[in-house]
Amino acid sequence: MKEFEKIPSLFGVNVFNETAMAKYVSCDAVVAWKQCLKDGTSLQLDTANEIAEGMKNWAIEHGATHFTHWFQPMTGFTAEKHDSFISPAPGGKAIMEFRGKELVRGEPDASSFPSGGLRATFEARGYTAWDPTSFAFIKDGSLCIPTVFCSYSGEALDKKTPLLRSMDAVNRQAIRVLRLFGDTATKKVTASVGPEQEYFLVDKQLYNQREDLKLCGRTLFGAKPPKGQELDDHYFGAIKPRVAAFMKDLDEELWKLGVYSKTKHNEVAPAQHEMAPIFTDANTACDHNQLAMETMKKVADRHGLVCLLHEKPFAGVNGSGKHDNWSLATDTGKNLFAPGKTPSQNAQFLLFLAAFIKGVDEYQELLRSTVAFAGNDHRLGANEAPPAIISIFLGDELHQIIDSITEGTDYVDKNKRSLQIGVDVLPHIPQDTTDRNRTSPVAFTGNKFEFRMPGSSQSISGPNIALNTIMAEELQWFADRLEGSHDFNGDLHNLIRQALTEHKRIIFDGNGYDESWVVEAEKRGLANLKNSAEALPAYILQKNIDLFTHHGVFTPGELMARHEIHMENYCKIIHIEAQTLVDMVQHQILNAASQYTKSLCDTILAKKQALPGITCRVEEALAESISHLTNDLLERYTELKTAVSTVPAQASAEELLKYYHDVVFDDMNKVRAIIDHLETLVASDFWPVPTYYDLLFSV
Numbered sequence: 001m002k003e004f005e006k007i008p009s010l011f012g013v014n015v016f017n018e019t020a021m022a023k024y025v026s027c028d029a030v031v032a033w034k035q036c037l038k039d040g041t042s043l044q045l046d047t048a049n050e051i052a053e054g055m056k057n058w059a060i061e062h063g064a065t066h067f068t069h070w071f072q073p074m075t076g077f078t079a080e081k082h083d084s085f086i087s088p089a090p091g092g093k094a095i096m097e098f099r100g101k102e103l104v105r106g107e108p109d110a111s112s113f114p115s116g117g118l119r120a121t122f123e124a125r126g127y128t129a130w131d132p133t134s135f136a137f138i139k140d141g142s143l144c145i146p147t148v149f150c151s152y153s154g155e156a157l158d159k160k161t162p163l164l165r166s167m168d169a170v171n172r173q174a175i176r177v178l179r180l181f182g183d184t185a186t187k188k189v190t191a192s193v194g195p196e197q198e199y200f201l202v203d204k205q206l207y208n209q210r211e212d213l214k215l216c217g218r219t220l221f222g223a224k225p226p227k228g229q230e231l232d233d234h235y236f237g238a239i240k241p242r243v244a245a246f247m248k249d250l251d252e253e254l255w256k257l258g259v260y261s262k263t264k265h266n267e268v269a270p271a272q273h274e275m276a277p278i279f280t281d282a283n284t285a286c287d288h289n290q291l292a293m294e295t296m297k298k299v300a301d302r303h304g305l306v307c308l309l310h311e312k313p314f315a316g317v318n319g320s321g322k323h324d325n326w327s328l329a330t331d332t333g334k335n336l337f338a339p340g341k342t343p344s345q346n347a348q349f350l351l352f353l354a355a356f357i358k359g360v361d362e363y364q365e366l367l368r369s370t371v372a373f374a375g376n377d378h379r380l381g382a383n384e385a386p387p388a389i390i391s392i393f394l395g396d397e398l399h400q401i402i403d404s405i406t407e408g409t410d411y412v413d414k415n416k417r418s419l420q421i422g423v424d425v426l427p428h429i430p431q432d433t434t435d436r437n438r439t440s441p442v443a444f445t446g447n448k449f450e451f452r453m454p455g456s457s458q459s460i461s462g463p464n465i466a467l468n469t470i471m472a473e474e475l476q477w478f479a480d481r482l483e484g485s486h487d488f489n490g491d492l493h494n495l496i497r498q499a500l501t502e503h504k505r506i507i508f509d510g511n512g513y514d515e516s517w518v519v520e521a522e523k524r525g526l527a528n529l530k531n532s533a534e535a536l537p538a539y540i541l542q543k544n545i546d547l548f549t550h551h552g553v554f555t556p557g558e559l560m561a562r563h564e565i566h567m568e569n570y571c572k573i574i575h576i577e578a579q580t581l582v583d584m585v586q587h588q589i590l591n592a593a594s595q596y597t598k599s600l601c602d603t604i605l606a607k608k609q610a611l612p613g614i615t616c617r618v619e620e621a622l623a624e625s626i627s628h629l630t631n632d633l634l635e636r637y638t639e640l641k642t643a644v645s646t647v648p649a650q651a652s653a654e655e656l657l658k659y660y661h662d663v664v665f666d667d668m669n670k671v672r673a674i675i676d677h678l679e680t681l682v683a684s685d686f687w688p689v690p691t692y693y694d695l696l697f698s699v
């Protein structure tokens with residue numbers, strides 16, 4: 001069989017999708033299941049039993065022996081607890097059994113998952129409940145059933161529950177808007193997401209020699225190699241054989257799991273690559289992205305490689321992000337962000353566009369806070385894509401149209417008048433307006449928005465919950481004002497114009513890296529939350545609490561719990577990094593510097609004996625510089641050590657956050673600067689860990 005012929009038969013073999021269901025479950029049960037999806041109701045127990053039985057038979061035939069509820073706790077990773085299908089049968093025998101009850105509900109002992117105080121210890125157990133909108137799949141011999149994870153009193157303890165709620169919220173409001181435009185056919189509007197996943201591949205043997213990579217996922221120090229990404233020769237460059245073999249294997253594994261892995265290419269930094277799937281509904285996209293990250297790590301291991309998903313494994317070369325391509329689609333197959341061809345379609349498009357612009361401006365701090373965590377601090381606002389200030393890039397054509405609406409200026413040279421919404425046809429907007437301003441955190445790319453701030457390691461759930469809910473809020477704003485209007489086109493025009501006029505400040509087509517943008521953004525009153533310590537507190541601004549509670553996405557309690565977890569998580573990460581750095585300095589760096597100095601001094605002594613009168617300028621200068629640096633290092637690292645061991649005991653979570661950022665992280669950077677300098681002086685034979693050159697150019 002030719003390679004390309006394999007793919008269709010490979011695709012989804014490990015997924016209990018509709019095709020598999022049709023084979024293993026009665027028609028009635030499939031219909032009942034579909035009806036439940038449509039109505040958002042739960043399955044009758046007998047139907048659940050039947051689906052469970054079919055699922056089990058399918059799974060066993062495909063080599064599974066166990067099943068697990070697969071969920072996404074607040075750790076940002078996925079969790080699973082495996083049970084075998086085995087059930088005792090008379091005569092000391094066993095049968096393979098799986099009942100509807102086990103399919104729809106599970107009770108993992110979940111007391112060790114972060115709950116932000118939501119789950120009192122006396123009620124430590126949470127429960128998992130089947131998410132019938134996401135297909136079950138087989139992974140490593142286990143049938144994995146995607147589930148939500150909640151506390152006994154029903155509070156969300158995971159990343160899936162609020163995502164599903166936010167999808168409902170935006171669906172409700174979008175339908176209201178569509179009805180205003182006479183669309184009675186659409187029954188459901190779904191948020192679509194396509195996440196582009198960046199990652200690094202490094203050699204496993206080298207990786208294993210670095211404690212920081214193993215414990216923190218990133219290098220805590222490392223001098224810049226003589227060559228980085230200056231030549232842009234890696235970007236879209238030819239893929240090396242070892243990487244190509246990994247990518248082929250990865251594609252196959254992902255296809256088997258029903259992930260539409262589509263695009264692969266080299267990224268900007270050496271050893272950096274990207275995988276993009278074809279977009280799906282936000283819930284599936286989120287599940288699939290978690291699976292993709294896990295699969296990348298597994299497949300890399302098989303190839304003697306390690307896949308680094310950290311946002312900034314190496315200083316000085318680009319970090320990794322996850323561009324979150326987002327749009328809204330109807331069940332009739334329309335993309336609501338695709339500019340239309342008739343005046344009415346245009347008007348509808350402009351409403352959705354205006355709603356998005358208004359929402360991003362009003363909730364810019366919220367969006368920023370959904371991508372705030374220790375790893376991403378190295379990217380956002382730190383001299384690389386994208387800056388920490390939220391703005392939207394629209395491209396020339398749309399920008400002109402918006403100017404025309406707000407200022408009454410001409411929108412095409414031939415029509416010497418401003419655009420009248422609902423009356424005029426939009427000028428053609430090219431699908432791909434891309435010279436693609438790559439510095440923009442939020443970019444309109446023809447028929448979708450690309451949110452470029454999420455970090456490569458993070459779950460895309462948080463950012464998409466925010467995008468969906470913000471959109472729900474703004475669509476509601478329009479729907480509330482337009483339902484019952486007596487002059488629909490006139491009112492629509494005025495509302496769009498009002499929204500755009502009031503929120504235009506968020507649109508920026510210039511260079512986001514430029515210093516002048518920071519000044520300009522401040523003038524416009526845009527938030528510039530430079531790091532997690534500044535951005536995380538914004539998560540619980542009153543307007544954000546109102547937003548989420550109003551749309552039923554989070555209760556205030558759930559929101560506060562998440563806030564606690566985010567802050568705690570930041571502190572824990574910095575704490576671990578600082579301790580790792582201290583450990584490496586103590587056990588590796590100081591020793592290496594001292595060994596090398598000894599070797600230099602030995603040389604000096606030997607030279608003086610053997611070659612009287614010959615100077616030892618090189619050895620002396622090196623030994624001296626290294627001694628000075630080591631003294632500095634000792635001082636700085638002692639400061640760091642003290643900072644980590646004297647964390648203020650009575651501090652609030654917010655104070656701790658600030659402490660870890662302002663004191664501990666700052667101390668780490670000072671230590672790092674000295675080590676990086678040392679690395680350039682110490683001879684390779686003495687340097688205790690693989691360098692950036694080794695790591696970035698060895699695969």
Ligand code: ADP
Nearest residue numbers: 192193194195263276277278279325326327448
């Ligand atoms: P680029 O790197 O130029 O941004 P890619 O092709 O690598 O483009 O990635 C684009 C991503 O956007 C893909 O995952 C694609 O499936 C996704 N995408 C395309 N159309 C939509 C849409 N309407 N809604 C959401 N995602 C989309």
Ligand code: MG
Nearest residue numbers: 196323450452
């Ligand atoms: Mg992109």
